[in-house]
Amino acid sequence: MLNYLWGAMILTGMLWGLVNNNLEAVTQGLLDSAAEAVTLSLTMAGVLSFWSGILEVGNQAGLIEWLSGRMSPVLTFLFPQLGKDHPARRPIAVNIIANMLGLGMAATPAGLEAMKLLQKGRDPGSDPNSASDAMCTFLIINISSLQLVPVSMIAYRSQYGSADPAAILGFALIATGCSTLTAVVFCKLMEFGKAVAGK
Numbered sequence: 001m002l003n004y005l006w007g008a009m010i011l012t013g014m015l016w017g018l019v020n021n022n023l024e025a026v027t028q029g030l031l032d033s034a035a036e037a038v039t040l041s042l043t044m045a046g047v048l049s050f051w052s053g054i055l056e057v058g059n060q061a062g063l064i065e066w067l068s069g070r071m072s073p074v075l076t077f078l079f080p081q082l083g084k085d086h087p088a089r090r091p092i093a094v095n096i097i098a099n100m101l102g103l104g105m106a107a108t109p110a111g112l113e114a115m116k117l118l119q120k121g122r123d124p125g126s127d128p129n130s131a132s133d134a135m136c137t138f139l140i141i142n143i144s145s146l147q148l149v150p151v152s153m154i155a156y157r158s159q160y161g162s163a164d165p166a167a168i169l170g171f172a173l174i175a176t177g178c179s180t181l182t183a184v185v186f187c188k189l190m191e192f193g194k195a196v197a198g199k
Helices: 002-019 023-060 063-070 072-078 089-100 104-120 133-144 151-159 165-198
Strands: none
Touching: 002 023, 023 063, 023 089, 023 104, 023 151, 063 072, 063 089, 072 089, 089 104, 089 133, 104 133, 133 165, 151 165
């Protein structure tokens, strides 16, 4: 769907330039944007590589395991249906930690692994084409994405010449804190409603 949307926007812009006899400016804009996209991609690749490396060093040093253990009460509250030894708890914790560091792209592999493990651990009688409560909760928590250090946004601001790229730290924490709190409240209300309806 998004491919069609972007394709339609690009085609509309080109047709508008052609109709207004301004195709040269459109062509120059395309070339400038392509160059900017490459520069931004290289910047983001460097930032992502650095923080992914830090995440991997933390993993090898046992820091991720330690943080996962410290997150146990939070995971138990968010996912009461998962036992303490459920294999999905670790990738869920890694995903949340990566998101808190603003590393959405680095969080994706852990998120996919968590979803696979949540799918495998379902009751045999459940509908395989519907998401479980744990899967829905994890998806919503992942999307709301509490960020203590929005690394990607700081990198974008730095790339575009911001005088103080880290000035958004407080605002990002407030915004993502509100979104995550709303997500948690919504999930708990849905679980409560489902439990009441089941009785």
